[in-house]
Amino acid sequence: MTTISPFAAGSYVANRNTSQLLTLKNQLNDLSNQLSSGKVSQTYGGLGTGRSTALGAQATLSALNGYGAGITAAQTRTNLAVTSLTQVAKLGTDARTALNNGLQSVAANTTAGRSIALANLQTALDTLNQSAAGSYLFGGRDTTTQPVLDADTILNGTTDSQGNKLAGLTALINERVTAELGAGGNGRLTQTSPSATSVQVTEEGNAATRGTFGFTLTGTPTTTGTALNASITGTGPASLNLSLSAQPTAGDSVSFALKMPDGTSTTVTLTAAASADSSSTTSFAIGASVNDTMKNLSATLTNALKGAATGTLAVNATAAVTQDFFTGSAKGGPSGAGIMPQQRIVYDASKNPISYTPATATNTVLWYQGENSYDTSTNPPQPTSALDTQSVQVSATGKVGTGARANDPTVRNVLAGLATMAFALPTTSDANTSATYQTVVNKAGTLLSSSDQTNPSVQDTVTQLSIASTRLSNAKTTNAATQTTVQNTLDGIEQAPTEEVVAKLLDVQNRLQASYSVTASLSKLSLVNYIS
Numbered sequence: 001m002t003t004i005s006p007f008a009a010g011s012y013v014a015n016r017n018t019s020q021l022l023t024l025k026n027q028l029n030d031l032s033n034q035l036s037s038g039k040v041s042q043t044y045g046g047l048g049t050g051r052s053t054a055l056g057a058q059a060t061l062s063a064l065n066g067y068g069a070g071i072t073a074a075q076t077r078t079n080l081a082v083t084s085l086t087q088v089a090k091l092g093t094d095a096r097t098a099l100n101n102g103l104q105s106v107a108a109n110t111t112a113g114r115s116i117a118l119a120n121l122q123t124a125l126d127t128l129n130q131s132a133a134g135s136y137l138f139g140g141r142d143t144t145t146q147p148v149l150d151a152d153t154i155l156n157g158t159t160d161s162q163g164n165k166l167a168g169l170t171a172l173i174n175e176r177v178t179a180e181l182g183a184g185g186n187g188r189l190t191q192t193s194p195s196a197t198s199v200q201v202t203e204e205g206n207a208a209t210r211g212t213f214g215f216t217l218t219g220t221p222t223t224t225g226t227a228l229n230a231s232i233t234g235t236g237p238a239s240l241n242l243s244l245s246a247q248p249t250a251g252d253s254v255s256f257a258l259k260m261p262d263g264t265s266t267t268v269t270l271t272a273a274a275s276a277d278s279s280s281t282t283s284f285a286i287g288a289s290v291n292d293t294m295k296n297l298s299a300t301l302t303n304a305l306k307g308a309a310t311g312t313l314a315v316n317a318t319a320a321v322t323q324d325f326f327t328g329s330a331k332g333g334p335s336g337a338g339i340m341p342q343q344r345i346v347y348d349a350s351k352n353p354i355s356y357t358p359a360t361a362t363n364t365v366l367w368y369q370g371e372n373s374y375d376t377s378t379n380p381p382q383p384t385s386a387l388d389t390q391s392v393q394v395s396a397t398g399k400v401g402t403g404a405r406a407n408d409p410t411v412r413n414v415l416a417g418l419a420t421m422a423f424a425l426p427t428t429s430d431a432n433t434s435a436t437y438q439t440v441v442n443k444a445g446t447l448l449s450s451s452d453q454t455n456p457s458v459q460d461t462v463t464q465l466s467i468a469s470t471r472l473s474n475a476k477t478t479n480a481a482t483q484t485t486v487q488n489t490l491d492g493i494e495q496a497p498t499e500e501v502v503a504k505l506l507d508v509q510n511r512l513q514a515s516y517s518v519t520a521s522l523s524k525l526s527l528v529n530y531i532s
Helices: 011-037 044-100 106-127 151-156 169-181 290-325 409-424 433-451 458-494 498-523 527-531
Strands: 190-195 198-202 216-223 228-233 239-244 253-259 265-273 283-285 344-347 353-357 391-393 399-401
Touching: 044 106, 044 391, 044 409, 044 433, 044 458, 106 151, 106 409, 151 169, 169 290, 169 344, 169 409, 190 290, 198 290, 216 228, 216 239, 228 253, 239 290, 265 290, 283 290, 290 409, 290 433, 399 458, 409 433, 409 458, 433 458
Parallel strands: 265 283
Antiparallel strands: 190 198, 198 239, 216 253, 228 239, 253 265, 344 353, 391 399
């Protein structure tokens, strides 16, 4: 008779016993694996209903680890940026303080002041090239390009790869000051003596030059006493006429104003005195005769014009050049093609300076090489936020800006202030030293106030970056707490408690041993053994 095995007598019981033994064996294997690995399962499928929670927790932990790495790197960059800008701000405030304190002694220390200011300018430029892990801090979005050229190139110029000579700041200042002072060193004025008792000062004769470079006459001259006479005649060019109708009395004076190209003016006052130094820029000696007195007045007038030119006019020109120079940028700007300083001088065929033209990348050093994007939707276009040029993701929805640019307007002002000191402080002690020094105080001091007194200032940028650093620290703390909570949840799902696993393992072992024993005993039973 044919037997169908699955349905043979006793097969069900045998299959059931086998299945139970295999189940216990699998349980033993699983528990052994859990004991050795500490994990509930080697696959997410073995986690049962907890698999979805475990997968979500792993994704969260991975994101938090990524945020943590980004925050750590950003904290390093931000702290370095804060330190660097704090140094720039300190250089500016220290320089302003030194100016306001008169460098202790104007006559003795202005030359040293120039050297100190130049060294501070070089330090500030070097500081703005700070980098962290190979990424530059002050180039905006461009972290791979050195944002600021080296100080030597900025100051002294260079020759590019095509052989073009690029003028640096020193050459630009010399070019501008020379154009302002003119051949006579007196602001492009011409002084003549129409007679033995008169002197005349005439403006620049070239109409294209006059008003753009050097002094022009403005206002109405004033006199005290009855001996001195002063008037301005003519237009384009105008002339100042001074004359003596008699011997002046000590204290009699004449005053007139000289207008500079930036619209400001300086006043020259000449006062009669019983005696006066030949180098004086303010007093003229009353001579033995009217003719002698006029000679003395004329000499003092020459000194005064040259003093005003080499002092006030030259300082103003130097400050204007430094400010203009530091607006330059090799990239970006409203057009996207960079920003060219606007004051390269144009000369006519006779070598007279007649106007200005924008610089080009082939004739002028462009000190800033970093990213410099502008928002062209505004009128006029404005630079985009430097802080937002670099940002770090600190959470699923949170970002912290940590960017900075070396060409921030406040930083540029500090650089221009230091450069104005370095190139415009008087180097000799004479009758005009104090006036020149005071002009430097006014011009450079105003620029240097951007370090900490203006709104905004370099110190404001330091504060912004410090706040960003604090936000990064807070985010790091929050993420660490979240990470601990999520990890605990994940461990509760994935980790197998050792004590519980051991207890279960012993239970399964005992049951499996008992099952093997019973099965072995049953396998030995037969009808003969049973009957006997």
